[in-house]
Amino acid sequence: MPTPPGTDPAPEMEIVHLLRATAVELGLHSARFAHRNGMHATDVRALIALMDARRAGEETTAGRLGAVLGLNSAGTTALVDRLERAGHVRRVRGERDRRQVVIEVEDRAVDLGQAFFGPLIERSVELLRGYDERQLAAIRGFLGGVREAAAGQG
Template sequence: MPDRRGPEMEIVHLLRAVTVELGLHSARGANRNGMHATDVRALIALMDARRAGEEMTAGGLGGALGLNSAGTTALLDRLERAGHVRRVRGERDRRRVVIEVDQRAVELGLSFFGPLIDRSVELLRGYDERQLAALRGFLGGVREAVAGADGVS
C-alpha cells in the first residue's frame, strides 16, 4: 500500500481539487447557457474528435459519455435544437451519420473556457520541455488509470 502522506499524495490531492473545480466551472458554464453538464461534456468530446480528425457517430459519442442509445438520442436532439450540432453524412463513408459541431458552439465554448485555457497555457510556458514531458506522462497515466478503473474491484 502506498504511503498516504508523502509529496506524491499532495499532488494527488491537488489533482482531485482541480478536477472538482473544473467540474464546477463546467457546470456553471452549462447552467449559464441553459445546458446540461452532459451537453458540455458531449461538445468537448465532439471538439476533441474534430481536432483529432476523427468523425464521431451517435454510438461513438454515447460510448464516450457512458450513455445508452435513448439517452444519446435525447442529448443529440437537445443539442441540435439549440443549434450546437447537426447530423451529417460521413466524409469517408456516406452511409454513416456523423455528428458535427456548429461553429457557434465552438465560439460559445471559447467565450466561457477561453480565459481558463489562456491562463493554463500561460502557466505551461513557464516549464521546460523535460517538465512538460513529465506532466504529459503523469496526466496521461492518470487518464489511463481512470479509464481502466471501472473494471477494478
C-alpha cells in the same frame, strides 16, 4: 514534529489531493458554463468529445458519442436531439462513409465555449510556458497516466 492524525505528509499524496481539488474546480467551472447556457452537464461533455474528435480529424457517429459518454442509444438520441435543437450540433452524412450519419459541432458552440473557457485555457497555457521540455514531458506523462488509470476503473 509528529504528523497530525488523518494527514499524509507524502509529497505524492499532496499532488494527488491537488489533482482531485483541481478536478473538482474544473467540474464546477464546467457546471457554471452549463447552467449559464441552459445545458446539462452531459451536453457539455458531449461538446467537448465532439471538439476533441474534430481536432483529431475523426468523424463521430451517435453510437461512438454514446460510447464515449457511457450512454445507451435512447439517451444518446435525446442528447443529440437536444444539442441540435439548441443549434450546437448538426447531423450530416459521413465523409468517409456516406451511409453513416455523423454528429458535427457547430461553430456557434465552439465560439460559445471559447468565450467562456478561453481565459482559463489561456492562463493554463501561460503557466505551462514556464516549464522546460523535460518538465512538460513529466507533466504530460503524469496526466496521461492518471487519465488511463481513471478510464480503466470503469
